[in-house]
Amino acid sequence: MSETAISYAALILADAEIEISSDKLLSLTKAAGVEVEPIWASLFAKALEGKDIKDLLTNVGSVGSAPAAGGATGGATAEVAAEEVAEEKEEEKEESDDDMGFGLFD
Structure with missing residues (x-):
């Protein structure tokens, strides 16, 4: 309340x-x-x-509609970024095994 x-x-x-x-x-x-x-x-x-506040209230709808204008390009960019993040995580895993002086299958 x-x-x-x-x-x-x-x-x-x-x-x-x-x-x-x-x-x-x-x-x-x-x-x-x-x-x-x-x-x-x-x-x-x-x-x-x-x-x-008046400006905030009148522009409430315009903020949400802006990202939709990206279309296919925005989706492709997001996919590339996701792939890069996945590759970086794999590299970090490999490096962490090496940091301990041994790997799981050595």
């Missing part, structure tokens, strides 16, 4: 174009009759410091 109340308080402050601070968030929740621990207000104030 505390997180929801703080979220709404942050939206109210953003809509009124008032800087979001811990004190202002607590004042709004207290005026609404919701008891909130001060840590929640501090966390939200720090997380939202310097950010435009």
Whole structure:
């Protein structure tokens, strides 16, 4: 319940174009009759410091759709990267046996 109340308080402050601070968030929740621990207000104030909440809300959908534009090229690149990682892991295994001075089948 505390997180929801703080979220709404942050939206109210953003809509009124008032800087979001811990004190202002607590004042709004207290005026609404919701008891909130001060840590929640501090966390939200720090997380939202310097950010435009209206801009964040209007661009929510655009972030998720960007990677889909990569198409086949993005998939090919991911496959190549996965192969390289697998090769590196195999090399590390071989090296770790050598580090002990013996191999499993020596």
